[in-house]
Structure formats: C-alpha cells, structure tokens
Amino acid sequence: MTLSANVTSKFFLRFLPAFLCLAWIALLAFPNQVQSASANKKRSAEVRNQFTSPESLAYPVLEYRIPEAKRIALDNGMILYWLGDHELPIIRMSVLVRTGSAYDPPDQPGLAELSCRAMRTAGTLHWRGDELDDQLDRHAIHISCRTDLELVRFSLNTLKENLEEAVELFSEIMTTPRFDPKKVLIEKELMLEEIRRIEDNPQEFAFREFRKHLYRGNPRGNQKSIPSISGIQVADLADFHHEYFYPENMMIAVTGDISLEETIRVLSSRFPSPSRKHRIAPLPAPDLRSDGRVIIIPKEIPQSVVLAGFAAPAKNTSDYHAFSILDFVLGSGGFRSRIFQEIRNDLGLAYSAGSFYSARTEYGVLSAYSMTKTDTTLRVLDAMKSIITDVAGSLLKPEEVRWAQRSITNNFLFSFANAEQIVHQQMMSEYEGLPEEFLIQYRQNIQKVKPLEIKALAARYLRLDQATILILGDEKGFDHPVRNTGAAIPPAH
Amino acid sequence: MRFCCKFVIVITAFFLSLPPLMWATDLENRVHKTVLSNGLTVLILERHISPTVALYIRHRAGAVDEALGETGLAHFLEHMMFKGTTSIGTSDYQKEQITLRRISETGQAIDLERRKGIGADGKKISEAQVRLDSLQKAHRKFYIPNEIDRLYTESGAEHFNATTSQDLTSYYVSLPSNKIELWARIEADRMTNPVFRDFYVERQVIMEERRQRVESNPSGKLYETFMATAFQAHPYGRPTLGWSSDMSYLSESAMEEFFRRFYAPNNTVIAIVGSVDAETTLKLVKKYFASIPSQPLPLPPVTEEPQQKGERRMTLAWNANPRLIIGYHKPNMPHRDDYILDMVESILIRGRSSRLKRFLIQQEGAAESIDIRNGLPGNRYPNLFTIFASPKTPCPPETLERLIYGEIERLKVEEVSPEELGKTKNLLRADYIRGLSSNEGLAEKLSYFEAMTGDYRYMTTYLTNMDTVTADDIRQAAEKYLTAENRTVGILIPEKSDPQNP
Numbered sequence: 001m002t003l004s005a006n007v008t009s010k011f012f013l014r015f016l017p018a019f020l021c022l023a024w025i026a027l028l029a030f031p032n033q034v035q036s037a038s039a040n041k042k043r044s045a046e047v048r049n050q051f052t053s054p055e056s057l058a059y060p061v062l063e064y065r066i067p068e069a070k071r072i073a074l075d076n077g078m079i080l081y082w083l084g085d086h087e088l089p090i091i092r093m094s095v096l097v098r099t100g101s102a103y104d105p106p107d108q109p110g111l112a113e114l115s116c117r118a119m120r121t122a123g124t125l126h127w128r129g130d131e132l133d134d135q136l137d138r139h140a141i142h143i144s145c146r147t148d149l150e151l152v153r154f155s156l157n158t159l160k161e162n163l164e165e166a167v168e169l170f171s172e173i174m175t176t177p178r179f180d181p182k183k184v185l186i187e188k189e190l191m192l193e194e195i196r197r198i199e200d201n202p203q204e205f206a207f208r209e210f211r212k213h214l215y216r217g218n219p220r221g222n223q224k225s226i227p228s229i230s231g232i233q234v235a236d237l238a239d240f241h242h243e244y245f246y247p248e249n250m251m252i253a254v255t256g257d258i259s260l261e262e263t264i265r266v267l268s269s270r271f272p273s274p275s276r277k278h279r280i281a282p283l284p285a286p287d288l289r290s291d292g293r294v295i296i297i298p299k300e301i302p303q304s305v306v307l308a309g310f311a312a313p314a315k316n317t318s319d320y321h322a323f324s325i326l327d328f329v330l331g332s333g334g335f336r337s338r339i340f341q342e343i344r345n346d347l348g349l350a351y352s353a354g355s356f357y358s359a360r361t362e363y364g365v366l367s368a369y370s371m372t373k374t375d376t377t378l379r380v381l382d383a384m385k386s387i388i389t390d391v392a393g394s395l396l397k398p399e400e401v402r403w404a405q406r407s408i409t410n411n412f413l414f415s416f417a418n419a420e421q422i423v424h425q426q427m428m429s430e431y432e433g434l435p436e437e438f439l440i441q442y443r444q445n446i447q448k449v450k451p452l453e454i455k456a457l458a459a460r461y462l463r464l465d466q467a468t469i470l471i472l473g474d475e476k477g478f479d480h481p482v483r484n485t486g487a488a489i490p491p492a493h
Numbered sequence: 494m495r496f497c498c499k500f501v502i503v504i505t506a507f508f509l510s511l512p513p514l515m516w517a518t519d520l521e522n523r524v525h526k527t528v529l530s531n532g533l534t535v536l537i538l539e540r541h542i543s544p545t546v547a548l549y550i551r552h553r554a555g556a557v558d559e560a561l562g563e564t565g566l567a568h569f570l571e572h573m574m575f576k577g578t579t580s581i582g583t584s585d586y587q588k589e590q591i592t593l594r595r596i597s598e599t600g601q602a603i604d605l606e607r608r609k610g611i612g613a614d615g616k617k618i619s620e621a622q623v624r625l626d627s628l629q630k631a632h633r634k635f636y637i638p639n640e641i642d643r644l645y646t647e648s649g650a651e652h653f654n655a656t657t658s659q660d661l662t663s664y665y666v667s668l669p670s671n672k673i674e675l676w677a678r679i680e681a682d683r684m685t686n687p688v689f690r691d692f693y694v695e696r697q698v699i700m701e702e703r704r705q706r707v708e709s710n711p712s713g714k715l716y717e718t719f720m721a722t723a724f725q726a727h728p729y730g731r732p733t734l735g736w737s738s739d740m741s742y743l744s745e746s747a748m749e750e751f752f753r754r755f756y757a758p759n760n761t762v763i764a765i766v767g768s769v770d771a772e773t774t775l776k777l778v779k780k781y782f783a784s785i786p787s788q789p790l791p792l793p794p795v796t797e798e799p800q801q802k803g804e805r806r807m808t809l810a811w812n813a814n815p816r817l818i819i820g821y822h823k824p825n826m827p828h829r830d831d832y833i834l835d836m837v838e839s840i841l842i843r844g845r846s847s848r849l850k851r852f853l854i855q856q857e858g859a860a861e862s863i864d865i866r867n868g869l870p871g872n873r874y875p876n877l878f879t880i881f882a883s884p885k886t887p888c889p890p891e892t893l894e895r896l897i898y899g900e901i902e903r904l905k906v907e908e909v910s911p912e913e914l915g916k917t918k919n920l921l922r923a924d925y926i927r928g929l930s931s932n933e934g935l936a937e938k939l940s941y942f943e944a945m946t947g948d949y950r951y952m953t954t955y956l957t958n959m960d961t962v963t964a965d966d967i968r969q970a971a972e973k974y975l976t977a978e979n980r981t982v983g984i985l986i987p988e989k990s991d992p993q994n995p
Contacts, residue, residue: 051578053580054581054679059672059675060671062669062670064544085542090926090927129855137844137847137916138916139919140920140923140924189885190854190885194861197813197814200814302704303708333646335575335642336642336646345695346694348693348694349697350701351701351702351705352705371705373704403643407646407649409649410648410669412649413544414545414649414651414667416543417545418542418930
C-alpha cells in the first residue's frame with residue numbers, strides 16, 4: 001500500500017475551477033473566556049450523562065501573528081517573494097508568468113498550453129527531453145507547469161541537497177527551451193487525445209461549453225480544439241516563449257529551507273534579461289451578459305449538468321466583499337447555503353449543487369450549478385432560478401449574513417497556514433493589481449457589509465434575463481420540453 | 494515592502510536538516526499514542542507551524558462489512574451522520590421523535606409494498622408517498638438542518654468532509670487550534686446520539702451520487718464492473734456506493750444496527766495533528782470520549798476469494814473513448830510482498846522516466862495515460878495490483894494491453910539494475926518527506942495506518958522496509974503474481990455510435 005490513500009470523497013469538487021484565493025490578513029484575538037474551576041467541574045459532570053450545548057462552549061484565546069513574505073525586485077526585473085520555513089529539507093519555487101490561454105491568438109487557441117507543456121517536456125539547450133526527465137527523476141526533483149486562463153505557473157519542488165541542480169534545470173526550462181519537434185509532436189498528440197476525451201466526462205464537457213458561451217466574443221471563450229492544436233507549428237511555440245518569458249513579465253515565489261541570501265545567490269544570472277522588452281497588450285474585458293435562454297448540449301447520460309452564469313463585480317472594487325458574502329449564502333458556503341440546502345437536502349434532487357464566485361482583476365463571474373437525474377432537470381433549473389430570484393429580490397436574513405461573515409473571517413487563517421500559502425497570497429495580490437491594504441483590510445471589509453448592500457448588488461447582477469444558462473443532458477428525457485432555448489455555438493471539430 | 498512591519502515571524506523550526514531516516518524515527522517518537530479504557534485509540538502529534546489543527550476519526554467500518562442485499566449502507570450511514578444528534582439540529586427532540594417515528598413507519602410500509610414487485614399496490618404506494626411528503630414537511634418544524642456544518646463553518650472549519658471506502662469510514666475537519674473542544678463536543682455526540690433525519694430524502698441524494706460517479710461516468714462504470722469481475726466471492730467485488738437496487742431499499746433499522754456495531758470506540762482511531770498541547774488535548778479527548786461504552790468487536794466477513802486460475806476478461810460497451818484496467822490478485826499490507834509490489838509500482842510509473850510512462854507514452858505513443866495503484870479496492874484483505882491505461886488514438890486497446898504485458902514480462906527475466914532501484918528508492922524517500930508537510934496529510938496517514946494495521950509505525954518504518962527490497966525480490970514477485978492466470982482485464986469499448994445502423 002503506497003502512502004497516498006485512495007478514498008472516494010463525499011463532495012465532488014473535481015470540476016470546480018481553481019479559485020483565485022481570497023487573501024486576508026489580520027491579527028485574531030478571541031475574547032478571553034476561560035471558565036472558573038467550579039464551572040469546569042460542573043461541566044464534566046454533565047458531559048458524562050449528556051452533552052451541553054455547543055453554543056455554551058468557551059475557547060481559549062487564539063493569538064498568533066502571520067509571518068510576512070519578503071518582497072525583492074531582482075536586478076533582472078523579476079519580483080521575488082521569499083519566506084523561510086525550516087521544518088523540512090524542502091525548497092519550493094513558483095514562477096508566475098503573465099500569460100495564459102486567454103492570450104492565445106484567435107486562430108490558435110491552445111497555444112499557451114502546448115507551449116508550456118513542450119517547455120517542460122521537449123528539452124532545453126543542454127538537455128534533450130528524455131535526458132532532462134532522467135536528471136530530474138534521479139534527483140527526485142519535481143518540475144511541473146500549469147496553464148490557466150490568465151496565468152501560467154511553473155513549479156519546482158526539490159530536496160535541499162539538490163538545490164543547485166534543480167534551479168539550473170528549472171531556469172533552463174523557462175529560458176532556453178529546445179522545442180524538439182519529435183517531443184512537441186508527442187505533446188500535441190496527447191493534447192488532441194485529451195480534447196477527444198473531454199466529452200466522455202459530463203462535468204468537463206458541460207463546463208467547457210459553458211465557458212465558451214459565457215465568454216462568447218472574448219478571447220477567454222475561444223477553446224482549444226483538434227484543428228486549432230493540429231495547426232500549431234514549432235515556430236509558433238518559440239514565438240510564444242519569446243513573447244512572454246522575460247524577467248519583467250515574471251514573478252517568483254521561494255519558500256522552504258533556504259535563506260533570502262541564498263535564494264538571491266542561487267537565482268542570480270539564471271533569468272537573464274532580454275535585449276528587447278515587449279509590451280503585452282491587455283486583454284479586453286468580457287461582456288458577460290447573455291439573454292437568459294437555455295442552451296442545450298445533448299448527451300445521452302442519466303444525469304444532467306445544469307449551469308447558470310452571471311456577471312459579477314471585479315476583485316478590485318468596493319462591491320467585492322459584499323458579493324463574496326452573497327455567493328457564500330447562495331451556494332459556496334457548504335451545507336447551509338441556499339442552493340445546497342434546498343436542492344440537495346430539502347428536495348433530494350442533487351448530490352452536487354452550489355455556486356462559486358471567480359473574481360478577476362477586471363471582471364467577475366458568478367456560476368451556479370446542479371446535477372440531477374434526467375427527468376428532474378427542469379425542476380432543478382426552476383428551483384435554482386427561484387432561489388436566485390429570491391436572493392435578488394429580498395434582503396438576506398441578518399443571521400445568514402452573520403453566519404457568512406463569521407465563517408469567512410474565522411476561516412481566514414487557513415489561507416496562511418504555511419509559508420507556501422502566505423507567499424502565494426501576497427504574490428497573487430500583486431499579480432492581480434490589488435491595492436496594498438487589500439489583504440490587511442479584507443476581514444474588516446467583510447465584517448462591515450450590511451444586508452442592504454448585498455441586496456442592491458444581487459438585484460443588479462443576478463439577472464436571469466441576462467444569464468448564461470446551459471444544460472448538458474438527455475433532452476428527450478427531460479421532465480418537459482425547454483420553452484426558451486438559445487442557439488448553441490457549434491463544436492470546432 | 495507591501496505590508497507594514499507589525500508582523501513577527503513566529504514559525505518555530507523543529508527540524509533543521511535531519512537525515513531522512515531520522516525524520517521517520519523522529520516522527521515515531523513524536524506521536525503520542527494512547528488507548529483509552531473503552532478501546533478508543535488516540536494519536537496526537539504536535540506540529541507548531543500555524544495555529545491550526547487537523548482532526549481525523551476513522552472507524553473500521555466499510556463497504557466490506559455490509560451484508561448481502563445491503564450494499565451502500567456504510568456510505569449511506571456516512572451521509573446520515575451529518576443530520577445532527579439528539580441535541581444538535583433540533584428545536585425539541587421529544588416532539589420531533591413522534592414525527593420521526595411516523596416517518597419511519599410510513600417509509601418502511603412503502604418499501605415493503607414496493608418489494609412485492611409486480612404484485613405491489615401502486616395506489617397504496619402513491620398514497621403513502623403523499624403522506625410521507627407531508628410528514629417530512631411537518632418534520633421541518635423541529636428540524637434545524639445542517640447544524641453540525643454551521644457550527645464548524647462558523648468556527649472557520651476547513652476540509653470539513655467525510656469519506657467511505659471498502660475498509661473504513663472517516664470523518665475529518667481542520668479547525669483553528671483553539672476550537673478543539675467544539676470538535677470533541679460534536680464528534681463524541683454524533684458517535685453516541687446521532688439522529689438519522691431526512692432518511693428517505695437522503696436516500697435519493699445517494700442515488701444522484703451514484704449517477705454522477707458511475708452511471709454517467711465511463712471510468713466509474715468500468716471500475717465498478719471490473720472489480721465485480723475480479724472478485725467473484727469476496728465483498729471487495731461490490732461497489733462502495735452500493736448497487737442501486739440495494740440502495741433504494743436500505744433501511745433505518747439496518748443502519749442503526751450497523752452504526753451500533755461498527756462505530757464503537759474500540760473500533761475507532763482518532764488522529765490529531767497541529768498546534769496543540771498533547772497532554773491537554775488527551776485530557777479533552779478523554780473528557781468527551783472515554784465514557785462512550787465499548788461494543789463487542791464485529792466479526793470480519795468469512796468469505797474468502799478463491800484463487801483465480803485463469804484470466805478473466807470483461808468488456809463494457811459505452812459511448813466514450815476506450816480505456817482499460819488490468820488487475821492481479823496479491824496479498825494486502827503488511828505482507829512483505831505488498832512492499833515489493835509497491836516497489837514494482839514505482840519502477841513502472843513513478844516519474845516521467847519510469848518504465849511505462851517512457852515506453853508507452855513517449856516511445857511507442859500508444860498511451861495517453863498510464864497509472865498503477867498497488868492495493869485496490871481495499872487493504873484489509875487480499876487485493877489487486879491495478880493498472881489503468883488509456884490508449885492514444887489510433888492505438889487499439891488490445892495493442893496497448895500487449896505492450897503492457899511485454900513490460901511486465903521484462904520484470905521476470907531482467908533484474909532491475911542497481912541504478913534504477915536506487916533511483917526509485919530515492920523518489921520514494923523524497924515523496925515521503927514531502928508527505929510530512931501538512932497537518933492534514935499527517936493526520937490522514939497516521940490514522941489510516943493505525944486503523945488498518947493496528948500500528949501507525951507502518952508509516953514511519955515504511956522507508957526502512959522499502960530499502961530492504963532487492964532486485965531478486967522484484968523478479969520473484971513478478972513471476973508469482975503478475976501472471977496471465979492471475980489477471981482480470983476490463984476494457985471499455987465505444988458502443989456503436991448510431992443505434993439505427995449497428
């Protein structure tokens with residue numbers, strides 16, 4: 001039995017896109033309510049026979065301070081965030097590059113992803129792809145890449161004893177990729193196979209189509225396809241690399257068993273500055289308003305995926321905190337949230353149901369989801385709409401808002417539970433262009449929100465007549481025909 | 494600097510570069526293990542990195558313990574453990590009980606009538622269903638749903654969840670470290686006084702879960718059918734979620750019985766890892782859990798899987814891209830051969846330079862993905878060395894299968910070189926160290942191995958044991974277990990895309 005346990009989890013979170021982490025900082029101190037000795041004795045006697053109310057429990061003071069990562073502008077223009085952590089002999093590095101699949105040229109969706117994968121696998125100046133893999137495995141060095149919509153991340157995890165080797169290979173991958181045509185072809189073929197297999201998985205399929213429609217007319221909606229990937233040439237990958245991988249366009253986070261001085265030393269001259277700098281055109285903000293008509297993606301499966309998407313406030317706005325609470329109450333706050341409680345607990349019509357709020361620098365999206373058997377598909381859509389209408393039209397109960405506020409602020413410290421997380425929060429905050437006080441004031445801003453504020457936002461954004469609504473499922477078996485269907489964007493293959 | 498300097502670094506460094514094996518022994522020495530008088534095993538590990546704590550409860554209760562016709566009960570019970578207790582989630586338990594009893598009676602009557610099959614009285618059922626719906630509505634008067642979740646969430650809980658496997662049912666949560674008493678209060682209560690509210694509604698929810706994980710999911714469906722083929726007698730052949738027919742008849746009485754027998758403290762392990770004081774924490778655990786009475790330990794299932802004496806094959810026709818699963822019967826942990834097959838697993842798929850990844854994906858271009866899990870679907874009983882592979886178009890699944898067997902044969906005739914064995918051991922060592930870096934990971938592993946083997950030191954002695962594996966061991970294990978007669982193969986093949994023109 002290997003040391004990774006395999007279990008089936010109660011909540012199906014696999015399909016949720018990666019949240020941009022909410023970043024909060026505060027000094028937490030709970031009121032000191034340590035009880036007297038006699039009260040404790042009484043309580044022990046009670047517990048033997050019955051349990052006292054959980055509300056009557058008193059907790060010791062929790063006092064802690066969150067360490068702060070150090071920020072340095074390196075000579076080559078890269079921004080470094082560092083925080084030491086000497087518990088284990090491990091060093092982690094994470095390079096963020098300002099690019100992503102949203103930056104793909106209109107006729108080449110998938111370019112960023114293929115380029116990044118090929119940077120990792122198709123060799124470097126000094127090492128062919130297989131040789132590089134041999135080296136990394138010999139030293140148990142992990143290097144991986146991840147391409148998101150508006151972010152590319154290269155990650156390194158190494159034992160301290162292999163630091164020099166690891167950083168050398170890590171930086172070579174990003175500065176002098178080989179793009180060996182044979183290896184590039186393999187990555188291409190793997191991506192094509194993955195694209196073929198998306199439709200096998202209902203949630204992946206549904207979310208891909210959903211994003212296509214949500215971001216219609218915007219680069220973010222342009223999805224990689226078999227023709228688009230097939231048409232990419234090695235020269236295109238090199239162009240991509242040249243366009244985006246230069247120090248001023250990169251940030252690096254370093255944590256682990258390494259000092260700041262050693263970090264600067266080991267990184268020096270690894271990421272040389274190019275002779276020419278580029279200006280990357282900003283992405284156009286999407287227009288997320290649709291017409292509320294239901295887009296149907298037919299698939300013969302016994303369970304439908306029901307999705308609804310709405311425009312939402314951007315992260316760097318005063319509405320962000322209130323809207324976060326709204327989303328929490330609506331469907332991301334676990335069991336007690338409206339969508340979960342009503343559709344799953346009350347009606348028994350879904351196992352997965354809820355919402356999530358993706359707030360980016362220039363825009364935000366609120367998505368609501370449910371998965372239900374075929375013949376209750378429209379009933380669930382109606383239930384989702386009715387919950388959303390209710391939330392949009394009435395004041396949230398004060399206890400609901402308080403529950404959300406307490407939960408969010410008390411959970412806050414889990415975003416700073418280790419050095420890697422702390423550095424990530426700070427670095428992402430800068431990457432997203434948030435103001436300096438954003439993290440420090442997050443908690444207070446959450447606490448300040450009033451139900452009236454939330455109501456105004458809900459009325460403004462939760463417009464069903466402007467929502468993107470999509471159902472993936474076996475249309476023939478729906479509880480009744482859909483009355484107002486919208487035109488689906490045809491597949492690219 | 495982006496933040497003003499009122500923050501001070503308080504991370505205390507316990508470890509400064511100890512050699513890797515010292516990590517293991519040091520970990521062993523740092524775990525406080527106590528067995529309470531009622532048989533509850535408690536593991537506590539102090540780790541002062543952040544003011545948080547991970548709390549894991551594992552009951553030795555899984556799908557493997559279910560009776561025939563009651564598959565899915567352990568998992569359904571897990572769901573029902575979230576519905577509150579006699580004191581949590583109710584405004585008046587005395588009054589509520591009356592409605593709950595009537596819901597039980599009505600639900601049972603419906604089930605009994607349904608079980609008549611063709612002879613069932615449809616009118617009787619629908620009338621009873623109407624009564625049930627109105628009783629469930631009436632119940633809402635007393636029921637405060639999701640109170641356990643509210644209490645945890647408001648306290649800032651993270652990773653609040655539960656899982657059921659063939660072997661274990663686990664309940665876990667991470668909390669700010671000053672909230673441990675909340676956890677003790679809730680968990681001791683729900684280990685003693687759970688109330689299975691909304692039983693008939695939640696029975697529909699688990700059906701939706703099945704639809705999501707299996708009936709709409711080609712990989713899920715293949716896995717389920719494969720396991721049922723590999724195990725012809727032993728309960729490991731049954732799905733943890735349950736067969737849907739069984740699920741639709743799961744009864745409250747069966748659930749209560751299962752709960753009483755299996756959730757006993759002497760069948761339970763607790764692991765607490767984080768910024769806690771071991772002594773104070775143990776006192777707290779004792780305060781809440783020590784008075785829960787132990788139960789006679791449930792008897793393990795008697796059915797053994799007879800030795801497989803010939804290849805088994807199954808195909809699943811499904812509208813999806815092909816994929817395959819291959820499994821070989823083998824002993825479970827902590828048998829020495831299980832360690833050896835862990836090594837085989839790593840040699841074959843750990844790292845991009847591993848044999849199967851390089852050969853099948855990079856060199857032959859036959860596979861889109863290849864993975865191995867040594868030890869499915871559970872580890873209490875003999876299990877399977879399981880290979881998962883997806884062919885890359887245009888490679889047919891049978892060709893991929895053949896290529897995999899070629900590599901397996903190599904293991905029997907060529908000794909693994911010292912370099913390759915050394916590389917693999919090094920990869921395992923590094924991943925072990927990586928696994929020590931979170932409260933949740935530590936609590937998960939410590940509680941798992943304690944519950945499964947009776948000794949959490951399986952984890953801390955793992956690397957030492959793996960270090961003893963030789964090239965000859967590998968060859969012998971491959972010869973003994975990775976044979977055609979001992980394998981089961983499941984292949985998903987696309988069904989005809991146009992049903993009108995087969």
